[in-house]
Amino acid sequence: MRKIIIFFVLLASFSNVYSQKSIAELYTAYTVIRTTNGNKLAAIDLAINILKRSSELTNSQIANLNFNLGRLYEETMEEEKAVPYYESSLMLAPDYYVTHRALGSIYVKRSDPIVKKMNSAGNAKQMDLYGKLFADYKKLIVKALPHLEKAQACDPDEQSLKQIIDLYKNIKNLAAIGTLDARLKKHAVSCVDLLDD
Missing domain, CATH: 1.20.58 (Methane Monooxygenase Hydroxylase; Chain G, domain 1)
Incomplete structure (x- = not known):
């Protein structure tokens, strides 16, 4: 039970961190992680959280995030998860x-x-x-x-x-x-x- 509570506290704190940073800072951090770090799971998590604030993004940024999420899911052998992101990217680009x-x-x-x-x-x-x-x-x-x-x-x-x-x-x-x-x-x-x- 204690582990579950700790998990939810950590999850809430990460969500709070995402909401406190400017969208520009998050987008830059995502770009750096995606292109240099090699940590695909971290890039996926950050991109999903950035998309939750899509009203603060340009259509080009949303299309780019969706495309790269699709690509990241393909690279992590989760092609089924890639399809909706590719489709969303095509709606904008x-x-x-x-x-x-x-x-x-x-x-x-x-x-x-x-x-x-x-x-x-x-x-x-x-x-x-x-x-x-x-x-x-x-x-x-x-x-x-x-x-x-x-x-x-x-x-x-x-x-x-x-x-x-x-x-x-x-x-x-x-x-x-x-x-x-x-x-x-x-x-x-x-x-x-x-x-x-």
């Missing part, structure tokens, strides 16, 4: 292609276990199960592709382009490959490669 690449990659990675199950079901001639798994796979890939396309449009490379084409083939949407160049040109009109604070 929709042309930042690095966030699109990260989200697209997470969605594709989520499909990997489904592909393994699909292959097993196909080999076992369990076509009903295969059909259900394919539908689940297709949903994830359809969710990933616009993000991957935006990243490809803004930072083109052959490997990413091949991945996009292969994913369309995998979900049996060959028509989308024929219109891919037009979509990439449209996405390339507005690309952001660096989030300002």
Whole structure:
């Protein structure tokens, strides 16, 4: 019981420290921790507490915090926690292609276990199960592709382009490959490669 009380007293004192410092001081401390310290958990904790005071931040700072929280969660192998922060960042900085690449990659990675199950079901001639798994796979890939396309449009490379084409083939949407160049040109009109604070 005593340990629980001590924990809550410490938690309250940390929250009090965050609320007493200016947002500029906290944001600077967060930037230093994130870029030099290597203590990802401390950076995550500080960023979350700064976001609680988002009314004192610019939209650019909020977008940056959300993006970096997503990245920090990915780096600590907590990709599921990264997704909402990446999505929040895109709401404020929709042309930042690095966030699109990260989200697209997470969605594709989520499909990997489904592909393994699909292959097993196909080999076992369990076509009903295969059909259900394919539908689940297709949903994830359809969710990933616009993000991957935006990243490809803004930072083109052959490997990413091949991945996009292969994913369309995998979900049996060959028509989308024929219109891919037009979509990439449209996405390339507005690309952001660096989030300002």
